[in-house]
Amino acid sequence: xxxxxxxxNFVHQVIGHNKQKHRLVPxxxxxxxxxxxxxxxxxxxxxxxAILNLPTNGSVSISLPGLGTxxxxxxxxxxxxxxxxxxxxxxxLDENNPFAQRVSAFxxxxxxxxxxxxxxxxxxxxxxxxxxxxxxxxxxxxVLALNDLFEWQLADKxxxxxxxxxxxSASRSLFSGFSVWHQGQQEDGLDSYAxxxxxQWPEFCxxxxxxDVKQKPVSSTQGMQNTVETCALYQAWPEQANKDMQVIQNxxxxxxxxxxxxxxxxxxxxxxATMIATWPPIVYWQxxxxxxxxxxxxxxxxxxxxxxxxxxxxxxxxxxxxxxxPAVKQAFADIKILEPFKQ
Amino acid sequence: xxxxxxxxNFVHQVIGHNKQKHRLVPxxxxxxxxxxxxxxxxxxxxxxxAILNLPTNGSVSISLPGLGTxxxxxxxxxxxxxxxxxxxxxxxLDENNPFAQRVSAFxxxxxxxxxxxxxxxxxxxxxxxxxxxxxxxxxxxxVLALNDLFEWQLADKxxxxxxxxxxxSASRSLFSGFSVWHQGQQEDGLDSYAxxxxxQWPEFCxxxxxxDVKQKPVSSTQGMQNTVETCALYQAWPEQANKDMQVIQNxxxxxxxxxxxxxxxxxxxxxxATMIATWPPIVYWQxxxxxxxxxxxxxxxxxxxxxxxxxxxxxxxxxxxxxxxPAVKQAFADIKILEPFKQ
Numbered sequence: 001x002x003x004x005x006x007x008x009n010f011v012h013q014v015i016g017h018n019k020q021k022h023r024l025v026p027x028x029x030x031x032x033x034x035x036x037x038x039x040x041x042x043x044x045x046x047x048x049x050a051i052l053n054l055p056t057n058g059s060v061s062i063s064l065p066g067l068g069t070x071x072x073x074x075x076x077x078x079x080x081x082x083x084x085x086x087x088x089x090x091x092x093l094d095e096n097n098p099f100a101q102r103v104s105a106f107x108x109x110x111x112x113x114x115x116x117x118x119x120x121x122x123x124x125x126x127x128x129x130x131x132x133x134x135x136x137x138x139x140x141x142x143v144l145a146l147n148d149l150f151e152w153q154l155a156d157k158x159x160x161x162x163x164x165x166x167x168x169s170a171s172r173s174l175f176s177g178f179s180v181w182h183q184g185q186q187e188d189g190l191d192s193y194a195x196x197x198x199x200q201w202p203e204f205c206x207x208x209x210x211x212d213v214k215q216k217p218v219s220s221t222q223g224m225q226n227t228v229e230t231c232a233l234y235q236a237w238p239e240q241a242n243k244d245m246q247v248i249q250n251x252x253x254x255x256x257x258x259x260x261x262x263x264x265x266x267x268x269x270x271x272x273a274t275m276i277a278t279w280p281p282i283v284y285w286q287x288x289x290x291x292x293x294x295x296x297x298x299x300x301x302x303x304x305x306x307x308x309x310x311x312x313x314x315x316x317x318x319x320x321x322x323x324x325x326p327a328v329k330q331a332f333a334d335i336k337i338l339e340p341f342k343q
Numbered sequence: 344x345x346x347x348x349x350x351x352n353f354v355h356q357v358i359g360h361n362k363q364k365h366r367l368v369p370x371x372x373x374x375x376x377x378x379x380x381x382x383x384x385x386x387x388x389x390x391x392x393a394i395l396n397l398p399t400n401g402s403v404s405i406s407l408p409g410l411g412t413x414x415x416x417x418x419x420x421x422x423x424x425x426x427x428x429x430x431x432x433x434x435x436l437d438e439n440n441p442f443a444q445r446v447s448a449f450x451x452x453x454x455x456x457x458x459x460x461x462x463x464x465x466x467x468x469x470x471x472x473x474x475x476x477x478x479x480x481x482x483x484x485x486v487l488a489l490n491d492l493f494e495w496q497l498a499d500k501x502x503x504x505x506x507x508x509x510x511x512s513a514s515r516s517l518f519s520g521f522s523v524w525h526q527g528q529q530e531d532g533l534d535s536y537a538x539x540x541x542x543q544w545p546e547f548c549x550x551x552x553x554x555d556v557k558q559k560p561v562s563s564t565q566g567m568q569n570t571v572e573t574c575a576l577y578q579a580w581p582e583q584a585n586k587d588m589q590v591i592q593n594x595x596x597x598x599x600x601x602x603x604x605x606x607x608x609x610x611x612x613x614x615x616a617t618m619i620a621t622w623p624p625i626v627y628w629q630x631x632x633x634x635x636x637x638x639x640x641x642x643x644x645x646x647x648x649x650x651x652x653x654x655x656x657x658x659x660x661x662x663x664x665x666x667x668x669p670a671v672k673q674a675f676a677d678i679k680i681l682e683p684f685k686q
Contacts, residue, residue: 240575273620
């Protein structure tokens, strides 16, 4: 089965297209969706199935309020060009733009027929592809917009499955607060989806240190593939990542911040270690990233309980409780502090 | 058997003390030794036996001419203090100095009786403990000085075995040019020693980028132990390191610089990856280290064939052939270039 038909098949199973043929007929003038970005506390790095975006391990994340993607989608009518019209942050993208191509490839699964195209308007409140997971909120918002346009009324599980097909970490961007993405075992990928973790933790803070918001040099997809293929150390990652996920889930449930922080930082550094040991090396770190890490460790030595995590990019995300906010602000003048449970 | 007696036993086997009791009687007024520092091209990281300094994998190195340690040793007479007198770079060290303590612990294996102490004068032409392997040249020079003082007339193999007991990488600091340290299999450690590789490569250059010459925050010994104990990724290291060692040995013999450079850089990054994935994290990198790495990768993209390696410290050592010297000098104004085969 081709990649296209394997994915199509997956989509049809999720939206129930085979039973109800009208599932791909728009039910209203336009659909809208909004989704937050999420920061993984234990990371997704490596696919066991690149076509269905099935991960080698589960992961846990925290969504960030106020940062995310807002998407509107409607059928494209009266257009001479036989392609989707995709705009990002107010700019209409040309057909060679990689973002537009990726969105259109995803939308291929949702066309009524060969002549149906979409008009997609996407606005990110985070820089695109800078390690702040704009693709996660992007695909989650797009799936929510499609769900609205077609009036599927899908449950969270199905929405997460569809978002995952667009971008693995998008599976976790449908929820506020903490989420867990289950690795799943099935070949059909229908058991690999994310769920909200039902814990409110008002004191929990995330601090964003934006080191560099340029487009990253190696995409996550390419980076993962190179790591799996050339990094000898990677073989130990999936098992360790699953252990970390379990520890972090327990730490969330028991509100054990120390365990959460240590495990999240160790997990992120372990993921970056697998990248660093890849050939050619994938070093997302900038000099300022390393400077900030050393500063975090200095703060800890001084008794300030702050940890960091990093996604596939140079930026650090600090994790701390409300009591440490003054110390963190003093140490990092430009930090942007978010309180995920105080919206 | 205690650590002390296990090491003593090893020393006696190497110097043949049990057969000839006068092996620990000084034969002249003083002994002298000089040894170069060495840069590992495939690294030593992890001990299978911490008492005898037996490595989990073999390694290959290049010695640097003009940088190393000069040591003089003589019996200490007319001293009231019942301890060795150790001076480093012109300064007499007090008894709490860790370097002096480590040297004295090593010298314990070479005392005729409980009342014999030594006067040791060590001069390093490299900063101490800054990732420039001063302990390697230090123990190699000390062993050569002892060999001179006691007139053992040991062969290179035995000298290497003794130096290894002082500091693993010292086993490789007895030779000029390339050396290989065999991992060895025996429990007694008598097959884990280094040998010179008989290849002259006049075009081979090493460039030293001194990022930071401060004492490093975590010693290699402590770093290795923490890595082995807490880094899940480490399990893949010994096998990969032995493969790299083999590839580099072949590359030296066939003078395949590209293979040597790539493998050495990948090996060093893999070692640092195991440190980074250790808890607490061991990040010897400074912001300037990362800046220099990115600069090396930029140079390669521009067609300049230069690679780097790094030991347990923040400094980069660049590897390139003579033809690239102008380009490397232009990119790195402060680089110190050494030509190991042009003395």
